[in-house]
Amino acid sequence: MHTKQEILEKLTGIQSSRKSYYSELVYLIEEMKKKNKQLAVINQLTQIQINATWQQTTSYIAAQLSQILVFEHFALTIVKGGMLSSYLAKWTDGDWQCHTLTQTVSVETPVLTGQVHLTLAEVLPEHHATSVPLRSQLNQSFGFLTLLRQTKQLADRDEAELIQLVASHVGVVVENSLLFQDVNEKIKIEAQLIQSAKMAAIGEMAAGIAHELNSPLTAILGNSQLLMREMTDAPEAPLMKDIYQCGVRCKKIIQNLLTFSRQEEYLFSTTSIDEVVEDVLGLIGYQLSVSGLTITREMSEPPLLFHGSRHQIEQIVINLLLNARDAVAGGESPHIVIRSFLVQEEDSSYVGLSVYDNGTGICEEQLSQIFQPFFSTKERTKGTGLGLSVSLGIAEAHGGKLYAESVEGEYSKFTMLLPLLADEEDNDGEKTDFDRG
Numbered sequence: 001m002h003t004k005q006e007i008l009e010k011l012t013g014i015q016s017s018r019k020s021y022y023s024e025l026v027y028l029i030e031e032m033k034k035k036n037k038q039l040a041v042i043n044q045l046t047q048i049q050i051n052a053t054w055q056q057t058t059s060y061i062a063a064q065l066s067q068i069l070v071f072e073h074f075a076l077t078i079v080k081g082g083m084l085s086s087y088l089a090k091w092t093d094g095d096w097q098c099h100t101l102t103q104t105v106s107v108e109t110p111v112l113t114g115q116v117h118l119t120l121a122e123v124l125p126e127h128h129a130t131s132v133p134l135r136s137q138l139n140q141s142f143g144f145l146t147l148l149r150q151t152k153q154l155a156d157r158d159e160a161e162l163i164q165l166v167a168s169h170v171g172v173v174v175e176n177s178l179l180f181q182d183v184n185e186k187i188k189i190e191a192q193l194i195q196s197a198k199m200a201a202i203g204e205m206a207a208g209i210a211h212e213l214n215s216p217l218t219a220i221l222g223n224s225q226l227l228m229r230e231m232t233d234a235p236e237a238p239l240m241k242d243i244y245q246c247g248v249r250c251k252k253i254i255q256n257l258l259t260f261s262r263q264e265e266y267l268f269s270t271t272s273i274d275e276v277v278e279d280v281l282g283l284i285g286y287q288l289s290v291s292g293l294t295i296t297r298e299m300s301e302p303p304l305l306f307h308g309s310r311h312q313i314e315q316i317v318i319n320l321l322l323n324a325r326d327a328v329a330g331g332e333s334p335h336i337v338i339r340s341f342l343v344q345e346e347d348s349s350y351v352g353l354s355v356y357d358n359g360t361g362i363c364e365e366q367l368s369q370i371f372q373p374f375f376s377t378k379e380r381t382k383g384t385g386l387g388l389s390v391s392l393g394i395a396e397a398h399g400g401k402l403y404a405e406s407v408e409g410e411y412s413k414f415t416m417l418l419p420l421l422a423d424e425e426d427n428d429g430e431k432t433d434f435d436r437g
Helices: 004-012 018-045 054-065 109-123 157-230 237-260 273-289 310-328 387-397
Strands: 073-080 083-092 095-104 128-135 141-149 269-272 294-298 305-308 335-345 348-357 401-407 411-419
Touching: 018 054, 018 157, 054 073, 054 083, 054 095, 054 157, 073 109, 073 157, 083 109, 095 109, 109 128, 109 141, 128 157, 141 157, 157 237, 157 387, 237 273, 269 273, 269 310, 273 294, 273 310, 273 335, 273 348, 305 310, 305 411, 310 335, 310 348, 310 387, 310 411, 387 401, 387 411
Parallel strands: 294 335
Antiparallel strands: 073 083, 073 141, 083 095, 128 141, 269 305, 335 348, 348 411, 401 411
16 A cells, blocks of 8 residues: 555655645646746747848847846847848837847857957947857857846856757747848849840840831831922921821830840949930830820929939839839829939938829738739739839949838839939949849
8 A cells, every 4th residue: 555645756746745745836836837838938939930020030039038038138140241230129118129230240150259249238238148159950150149137147057958948949940031031032133134134035126126117217207308398388298297207206216215125234324314214205105105194294403313324224214114004004093103303311312213103002011022023913914023123123233222102092102212423423434233243
């Protein structure tokens, strides 16, 4: 027969006297709850979205860890491409707010812990940092998790083991996020190559068509001029003048088409944004007009000049106008507004060009994705999802920006900013980064 004490020890795993039994049992239950909470948090940390921004990831990790560890602030540090980027999460107004600190590094990763702590100490001088490295599958360090506390304290064995366990799980997710970014960048480059090949094919075809049309158009213009001289006072003279003017317009369209389809590497030159808009409308104005929409131009005075590749900027404007045309198709009173303006941001001046349409708009969820390669709000047969991605690459290669704002069902407005000529006057003849591939 087992004694009562032996039965209790087998059931609870506690060797104790009757007096301490209940207190030890309560302690054991609390420890089990604590372990369960830690496992639940670690499980949540493995569910971080790989396409989330580093700021979002940092705030999420801080929110989860605060349930099982005591700290005032938290930092996620990523070491990549000679850059050390620390994302510092602070508890502000009932939420974790993230700030980014970056610096270049030239030392080996094992020495970086001290550099991370120095960087964070510049922002939080009264806090003490405890860091643990993030390691890849090849056991290479690529970042750190850092807890910041107001009081200096050494982690006990259980806390140290917990932090190491968290780092091992978070490291897998962060490594996957880095891989996702690399793949996404590769896809973007491939998309640009595809678009370049496509534009080269279209340009070659357009050049062939333009050359074929030039010969009969030359005869039409020449003969109409001769007939106009002989029909000065004839009733048919106005009709012949219309024929000649339409021929001149056709010739200008063909010239723009030939210019747009040129295969040579583009060089920077001084260009007016108004002239770019005028050339683009001369090239695709007919396509827009037959769609039944109204185009309003609000051009700045005096004309704004920028330093860049005229033909590449034309490609951006064409993409924006054709997208606007598709957005207003089928709507009531379709309207597109093209506006140029001057923008002052910090210490720089920019030439601004916006294309506004009162079309279908873009929902908030899609608005953050429209510049990604292959993403399109159009039907598959109407869009490749590459136009805005390539346009963004061109704008950034010129030191500019391209962004969008929209309200679903109401409007969309795309804005391109390019450095004003005064800020780029020393770069004559240089190729863009986009040209260099």
